[in-house]
Amino acid sequence: MRAAEKAAMDAGTSEWELMRRSGEGAARWITRIAAGGPVCLLCGPGNNGGDGYVIAEYLRQLGNGGEVFAPKPPATETARKAREAFSGEIASGPLPSNRVFVDCLFGYGLTREVEGEFADLLRALGETKGQKIAIDIPSSIASDSGQQLGPLVRYDLTLALGAWKRAHFVMPAMASMGQKRLVDIGLDFPVGLPRLSAEPHIDPPAPDAHKYRRGLLAIVAGDMPGASLLAAQAALRSGAGYVKLLSDHSHPDVPAELVVDDGPLAEALEDERIGALLIGPGLGRTPAARDRLSAALAAKRPIVLDADALHLLDPTMISGADTANIAITPHEGELAQLCEAFGIETEGKIAKAQALNAETGMAVLAKGPDTVLAGQRGTRFFERGPAWLSAAGTGDVLAGISASRLAVHGEAHRALEEAVWLHHEAARIAGAAFTAGYLARAVKPALEAFL
Numbered sequence: 001m002r003a004a005e006k007a008a009m010d011a012g013t014s015e016w017e018l019m020r021r022s023g024e025g026a027a028r029w030i031t032r033i034a035a036g037g038p039v040c041l042l043c044g045p046g047n048n049g050g051d052g053y054v055i056a057e058y059l060r061q062l063g064n065g066g067e068v069f070a071p072k073p074p075a076t077e078t079a080r081k082a083r084e085a086f087s088g089e090i091a092s093g094p095l096p097s098n099r100v101f102v103d104c105l106f107g108y109g110l111t112r113e114v115e116g117e118f119a120d121l122l123r124a125l126g127e128t129k130g131q132k133i134a135i136d137i138p139s140s141i142a143s144d145s146g147q148q149l150g151p152l153v154r155y156d157l158t159l160a161l162g163a164w165k166r167a168h169f170v171m172p173a174m175a176s177m178g179q180k181r182l183v184d185i186g187l188d189f190p191v192g193l194p195r196l197s198a199e200p201h202i203d204p205p206a207p208d209a210h211k212y213r214r215g216l217l218a219i220v221a222g223d224m225p226g227a228s229l230l231a232a233q234a235a236l237r238s239g240a241g242y243v244k245l246l247s248d249h250s251h252p253d254v255p256a257e258l259v260v261d262d263g264p265l266a267e268a269l270e271d272e273r274i275g276a277l278l279i280g281p282g283l284g285r286t287p288a289a290r291d292r293l294s295a296a297l298a299a300k301r302p303i304v305l306d307a308d309a310l311h312l313l314d315p316t317m318i319s320g321a322d323t324a325n326i327a328i329t330p331h332e333g334e335l336a337q338l339c340e341a342f343g344i345e346t347e348g349k350i351a352k353a354q355a356l357n358a359e360t361g362m363a364v365l366a367k368g369p370d371t372v373l374a375g376q377r378g379t380r381f382f383e384r385g386p387a388w389l390s391a392a393g394t395g396d397v398l399a400g401i402s403a404s405r406l407a408v409h410g411e412a413h414r415a416l417e418e419a420v421w422l423h424h425e426a427a428r429i430a431g432a433a434f435t436a437g438y439l440a441r442a443v444k445p446a447l448e449a450f451l
C-alpha cells in the first residue's frame with residue numbers, strides 16, 4: 001500500500017489528493033448508510049484521522065453535520081490540512097448514542113498498544129448503541145498481522161481504502177469487521193502482490209472428453225478407510241472423470257461409482273493414466289503408512305498431501321521432486337509441524353505458509369477459520385467460509401476436492417484456489433449443522449455455481 005501510494009505521489013498525485021479521494025469515497029458510503037441521520041466521527045492524530053476530517057466536511061456540506069471527537073490534534077501535514085478544511089467544531093464530553101459512528105482513530109500507522117484516552121474512546125464506542133463503521137481498518141488492529149492492539153469493537157462495516165490489507169482476511173481481526181467494502185482511490189499495484197482470491201471459472205468437460213482425459217484421480221487409502229472414502233465422495237463431484245481408491249482393505253460399503261483397486265500399491269501406481277494422487281486422509285502414521293507415502297511421491301504425479309501425510313513428510317522425501325506438482329493442505333497444527341520439519345522459524349500463519357512455499361516449492365494451503373494460499377502464482381486470501389465447516393471430516397472433503405481439480409488440469413495453485421471456493425460454496429448450500437458426508441454431496445451443486 002505504501003509503495004503504491006509512493007508511486008502515485010512520485011507520478012504527481014499529492015498525499016492530500018489521495019486523502020481527499022479516500023475521505024470522499026468513504027463519505028459516499030456513509031451518507032447512504034446514515035440516510036440523513038446523525039453521524040459521529042472519531043479522528044486520530046495521523047492520516048486516518050485526516051480521512052475523518054475530510055468525511056466530516058463532506059457530510060457538513062450535505063447538511064448532515066454531526067459530532068467529531070478528536071482527543072489529539074493532527075500530527076501530520078496532510079491531516080492538519082484536512083483539519084483546517086473542516087469548518088465544524090470538535091466535540092467534548094461523553095460519546096453520544098444512536099448515531100452512525102465512523103472510526104478514524106488509527107489506520108495502518110498503528111504501531112503499538114492503544115492506551116489511555118484512545119483506549120477509553122474505543123471502549124466507549126464498543127458499548128454505545130448505533131451502527132459502527134471502521135475507516136480502512138478497525139483502529140485496534142495492526143494492518144499487516146491482524147494482531148489486536150487495543151479494545152476490539154464489533155463493526156457493521158469496514159471500508160478499506162485503496163487496497164485490502166492483510167488484516168482484512170486474517171482471524172480474529174476479520175470477524176470484527178462486519179461487511180467489507182473497498183474504496184477505489186485510483187492506485188496502481190504491481191503484479192505479484194498478495195491479493196484476494198478472485199472467483200474461479202470452472203470449465204465443463206470438452207465435447208470430446210472421455211473419463212481419463214477428464215482426469216483420473218487415485219486416492220491412496222490407509223489404515224482408516226472412512227476418511228479416504230469421504231475424500232473420494234467429494235472428489236467424485238468435483239470434476240474428475242474417474243476416481244479410484246487404492247487400498248489394501250476390502251470396503252463393503254463403497255458407493256458403486258467408486259472403483260477400489262486392492263492390488264499391490266506399486267503396480268497400481270504404474271498406471272500412466274493417473275492424472276493426480278491424493279494421500280493422507282486416514283493414512284495412519286505407521287512405518288507401512290510411510291512406505292505408502294514414499295511410493296506415492298515416487299510415482300511423480302501431481303499430488304495432494306493432507307492429514308497424516310503431512311505428519312510423515314520430511315525434506316528427504318521430496319528432494320529432487322518437481323515440487324510445483326505438490327499441493328499441501330495443512331491446518332494450523334500441521335503447518336507448525338511442517339515448519340519444524342523443514343527448519344522454518346517464523347511467526348504467524350501468513351509468513352509460515354509463504355516461507356514453506358518459498359523453501360520447498362510446494363503450493364501451501366494453510367486452512368482454518370481463515371485460509372491463506374501461498375503458491376506458484378503468489379499469495380491469496382479468501383473471504384471467511386461458513387463457521388459450520390468446523391466439523392470433523394470437512395478437511396477430508398477439501399482434500400478430495402483439491403485432488404479432483406488437480407486431476408482435471410494438473411496445476412497445484414489453481415486446484416487449491418478452486419477447492420476453497422467449492423468448499424465454501426458447498427458449505428453454504430449444506431446450510432447448518434451438516435455432516436462431512438452431507439458436505440461432500442453438496443459439492444455437486446456448488447460446482448454448478450462456478451460453471
Ligand SMILES: NC(=O)C1=CN([C@@H]2O[C@H](COP(=O)(O)OP(=O)(O)OC[C@H]3O[C@@H](n4cnc5c(N)ncnc54)[C@H](OP(=O)(O)O)[C@@H]3O)[C@@H](O)[C@H]2O)[C@@H](O)CC1
Pocket residue numbers: 005015018019020022023044045046047048049050051075076105106107108109110111112113114115118135136137161
Ligand atoms: N499515506 C497516504 O498517502 C494516505 C493514507 N491514508 C490514510 O492514512 C492512514 C495511515 O496514516 P498514518 O500512516 O498517518 O497512520 P495512522 O494510522 O493515522 O496513525 C498514525 C498516528 O497515530 C499515532 N499512533 C500509532 N499508534 C498509536 C497508539 N497505539 N497510541 C497512540 N498513538 C498512536 C502515530 O504517532 P507516532 O507513532 O508517530 O507517535 C501517528 O500520529 C491509512 O490507514 C489511511 O486511512 C489515506 O488518506 C490515503 C492516502
Ligand SMILES: Nc1ncnc2c1ncn2[C@@H]1O[C@H](COP(=O)(O)OP(=O)(O)O)[C@@H](O)[C@H]1O
Pocket residue numbers: 331367368369370371384385386387388389390391392393394395396397398423
Ligand atoms: N470456524 C471456521 N470457519 C470456516 N471454516 C472453518 C472453520 N473451522 C474449520 N474450517 C474449515 O474446515 C476444514 C477443517 O479441516 P481439518 O481441520 O483438516 O478437519 P478434519 O481433519 O476433521 O477434516 C478446513 O477446510 C477449514 O478451513
Ligand SMILES: [K+]
Pocket residue numbers: 048103104105106107134135136137138139
Ligand atoms: K480506523
